[in-house]
Amino acid sequence: MSEIGHTREVDAPAQRILVTGGAGFIGSAVVRRLVRQGRQVLTYDKLTYAGNLASLAEVHNLPGHRFVQADICDGQAFRAALDAFRPDLVMHLAAESHVDRSIDGPGEFIRTNVLGTYTLLEEALRYWRALDAPERGRFRFHHISTDEVYGTLGDEGLFREDTPYQPNSPYSASKASSDHLVRAWFHTYGLPVVMSNCSNNYGPYHFPEKLIPLTILNALEGKPLPVYGRGENVRDWLYVDDHAAALELIATRGRLGESYNVGGNNERRNIDVVRTICAIMDRVVPDAKIGPREKLITFVTDRPGHDARYAIDATKLKDELGWVPTHDFESGIEATVRWYLDNAAWWEPLKARYDRQRIGLAP
Ligand code: NAD
Ligand code: TDX
Numbered sequence: 001m002s003e004i005g006h007t008r009e010v011d012a013p014a015q016r017i018l019v020t021g022g023a024g025f026i027g028s029a030v031v032r033r034l035v036r037q038g039r040q041v042l043t044y045d046k047l048t049y050a051g052n053l054a055s056l057a058e059v060h061n062l063p064g065h066r067f068v069q070a071d072i073c074d075g076q077a078f079r080a081a082l083d084a085f086r087p088d089l090v091m092h093l094a095a096e097s098h099v100d101r102s103i104d105g106p107g108e109f110i111r112t113n114v115l116g117t118y119t120l121l122e123e124a125l126r127y128w129r130a131l132d133a134p135e136r137g138r139f140r141f142h143h144i145s146t147d148e149v150y151g152t153l154g155d156e157g158l159f160r161e162d163t164p165y166q167p168n169s170p171y172s173a174s175k176a177s178s179d180h181l182v183r184a185w186f187h188t189y190g191l192p193v194v195m196s197n198c199s200n201n202y203g204p205y206h207f208p209e210k211l212i213p214l215t216i217l218n219a220l221e222g223k224p225l226p227v228y229g230r231g232e233n234v235r236d237w238l239y240v241d242d243h244a245a246a247l248e249l250i251a252t253r254g255r256l257g258e259s260y261n262v263g264g265n266n267e268r269r270n271i272d273v274v275r276t277i278c279a280i281m282d283r284v285v286p287d288a289k290i291g292p293r294e295k296l297i298t299f300v301t302d303r304p305g306h307d308a309r310y311a312i313d314a315t316k317l318k319d320e321l322g323w324v325p326t327h328d329f330e331s332g333i334e335a336t337v338r339w340y341l342d343n344a345a346w347w348e349p350l351k352a353r354y355d356r357q358r359i360g361l362a363p
Helices: 025-036 075-085 099-104 106-129 133-138 170-189 211-221 240-253 270-284 315-321 329-342 344-353
Strands: 016-020 040-045 065-069 089-092 140-146 193-198 225-228 234-236 259-262 267-269 297-300
Touching: 016 025, 016 075, 025 040, 025 240, 040 075, 065 075, 075 106, 089 106, 089 240, 099 106, 099 170, 106 140, 106 170, 140 170, 140 240, 170 193, 193 240, 211 225, 211 270, 211 329, 225 270, 234 270, 240 259, 240 315, 259 315, 267 270, 270 297, 270 329, 329 344
Parallel strands: 016 040, 016 089, 040 065, 089 140, 140 193, 193 259, 225 297
Antiparallel strands: 234 267
16 A cells, blocks of 8 residues: 555655646646746647636647646546556646536536546556656555545534535536546555645636636626525635646645645635625726626526535645645736636637526536
8 A cells, every 4th residue: 555644745746747627727827837847748638628727828839738638537648648648746726517417417527527537546646657667656646536525514603624525516426436436556565646626716818607717797787696595605716826826736745645625725615705806806897888787697596406515624725735825816806807808819719619598507
């Protein structure tokens, strides 16, 4: 078994990093960060509707960055990528990520999130076993997951790493399954893994089907702002670059076989998030024809199985690895609104990639 329970000192930080899902929202923030630091990065991404090479424009053609368009369920393609690139670290972010889509079509979530992760684990194990001893000692597989695996909180309490798994949506159930597989490959086969579970991210390059970018773009056009139920559900929002910094720490310095919760201590009710965005937009891009954007808020049928509250206790990550988030919600949300206003060239082409009507209402 691998060295469970103690930190392996990393003499030379990982230099060759394969990032699955690197063309997505969080993956692209990770790839941009690592390439800027001078690491060698291979982005491995199928480019589904959610994948976007424009999110990697800053680094795509730099010598430190390579890209392979391939499916994580394709074991042969992943094997070829491992054998050609020879990473000392795999960061696995590729997933189907949108809860509403998982309600309408859970099959793709099982295929990608469960079978895809299984495929990567099998190939990573084969690759790791064939490495020579120093390389084998350096190699790590970092699985990136969500706090939604823990289910829902009431008014009190926080998710800790030892909170029991109680996923409630097809998305969170598929992520929970993948977490369990990763854990099992560590305990049974000794594959050197680390895991992390993060709360809701927000920031630039967020696919516009998600609450925050959807609200910004609808508010810009004077369209209704759909709020599920009464808007009282609470999410714990973390700026995406703070998550990317946490992932780098966990991947390179986290204890093998351990999982780390990541969250910014920024709990907000959905209705308050939407109102905050309205206020920023009224100030930054006032529009006399639209008027005060709060008038656009429309309460709609609740999401089936809608988790009431998520909130993270990130003490372990802070104490063990010294992580501190650098963005508070007020500055982060203003920066995010301004980024969308300045980057229509990024989001305009995406409008054709998703249904701008309500989805995820189970029959
Ligand atoms: P995203 O939907 O923006 O990006 C997912 C990426 O994975 C896309 O580039 C897509 O093309 C790629 N992909 C999907 N299926 C693939 C497949 N079969 N093979 C190869 N590539 C494939 O997702 P995100 O928000 O960046 O989330 C990244 C990871 O972080 C996911 O594992 C998600 O569960 C987790 N996570 C997300 C959040 C959040 O708030 N967004 C919070 C916690 C954890
Ligand atoms: O139009 C909307 N109106 C609304 O009220 C949408 C799209 C969402 N909501 C609500 C549902 C949630 O309570 O806003 C909250 C946030 O919704 P999403 O943006 O869909 O995110 P969520 O379901 O919380 O999941 C996100 O965070 C955890 C990511 O999509 C997941 O991949 C991640 O694991």
